[in-house]
Amino acid sequence: MIPNVLTVAGSDSGGGAGVQADLKTMLALGVHGMSVLTAVTAQNSLGVQGAWELPVEAVRAQYRSVVDDIGVQAVKTGMLASAELVETVAELLAGTDAPAVVDPVGVSKHGDSLLAASALDSVRTKLLPVATVATPNLDEVAQLTGVRVESEEQLRRAAAAVLGYGPRWVLIKGGHLSGDAVDLLTDGSEEHWLRAPRHDNRHTHGTGCTLASAIASQLAKGHSVPEAVAAAKEYVTGAIAAGFALGGGIGPVDHGWRFRAGS
Numbered sequence: 001m002i003p004n005v006l007t008v009a010g011s012d013s014g015g016g017a018g019v020q021a022d023l024k025t026m027l028a029l030g031v032h033g034m035s036v037l038t039a040v041t042a043q044n045s046l047g048v049q050g051a052w053e054l055p056v057e058a059v060r061a062q063y064r065s066v067v068d069d070i071g072v073q074a075v076k077t078g079m080l081a082s083a084e085l086v087e088t089v090a091e092l093l094a095g096t097d098a099p100a101v102v103d104p105v106g107v108s109k110h111g112d113s114l115l116a117a118s119a120l121d122s123v124r125t126k127l128l129p130v131a132t133v134a135t136p137n138l139d140e141v142a143q144l145t146g147v148r149v150e151s152e153e154q155l156r157r158a159a160a161a162v163l164g165y166g167p168r169w170v171l172i173k174g175g176h177l178s179g180d181a182v183d184l185l186t187d188g189s190e191e192h193w194l195r196a197p198r199h200d201n202r203h204t205h206g207t208g209c210t211l212a213s214a215i216a217s218q219l220a221k222g223h224s225v226p227e228a229v230a231a232a233k234e235y236v237t238g239a240i241a242a243g244f245a246l247g248g249g250i251g252p253v254d255h256g257w258r259f260r261a262g263s
């Protein structure tokens with residue numbers, strides 16, 4: 001049986017991040033990808049030119065259509081735009097018997113806001129508590145907890161601060177530090193350090209979405225959280241190494257790098 005994985009996220013018209021990155025990742029990792037769109041962005045390699053959220057009823061209806069008939073083995077969330085959508089999605093996740101990977105998307109790589117400032121409190125108090133794994137980057141950690149990380153040693157403090165909001169596991173992504181690309185996965189008792197060589201490639205649009213979707217895909221296949229995150233890190237590292245130029249700005253990671261390696 002092919003596991004079903006659902007992304008609840010925004011559309012990136014340029015195809016490098018958001019729902020498009022999620023579905024490509026799911027295909028590459030051998031699961032059936034499904035989507036609940038929360039917002040539509042006009043976006044390309046240069047930035048986000050516009051964003052429109054969907055009505056709460058549209059998000060709820062898409063979710064019910066998928067979960068009630070087809071069923072899901074894992075869910076991933078990305079851009080949720082507003083407090084109302086964050087709270088709706090948190091409530092839907094709480095009623096779903098499947099692991100949830102929550103990527104608390106705040107700002108795009110170009111600095112465009114993808115989440116209203118008024119939604120931060122709902123992320124802290126409603127969404128993080130229902131996450132099996134939360135995957136904030138360092139900017140999101142600072143926004144959500146006030147903890148600023150400038151070195152690898154400080155990742156532990158960031159992880160403890162995020163765990164304080166109640167996710168089962170947290171993966172703090174240190175991709176924005178210099179040196180190796182080091183992330184810390186912990187549930188407060190176990191610690192797993194994930195280290196990969198930094199690829200000197202500016203075409204990294206979609207790294208966060210890709211990593212979170214890869215984790216959800218591996219969880220759906222029945223792997224434990226540490227196994228799922230290790231496999232997802234390997235996949236995203238290869239995708240970053242193969243990231244390619246597109247348009248005039250930052251190009252996407254290559255979701256199909258494993259297929260191309262053999263072609």
Ligand SMILES: Nc1ncnc2c1ncn2[C@@H]1O[C@H](COP(=O)(O)OP(=O)(O)OP(=O)(O)O)[C@@H](O)[C@H]1O
Pocket residue numbers: 107108109136137138173174175176181182183196197198199200201204205206207208209211233236237240
């Ligand atoms: N240049 C790089 N080389 C190798 N790995 C990287 C590089 N940049 C980021 N990573 C890794 O990619 C994953 C995503 O981390 P990152 O911090 O980029 O997420 P993000 O900030 O949510 O994504 P984005 O910056 O696209 O919004 C992490 O595992 C991180 O360590």
Ligand SMILES: Cc1ncc(COP(=O)(O)O)c(N)n1
Pocket residue numbers: 009010011012017018019041043078079105107108109114204205206207208209210
């Ligand atoms: C619709 C949408 N969702 C998320 C992101 C962040 O992308 P990432 O952190 O993976 O680069 C984005 N740029 N656009």
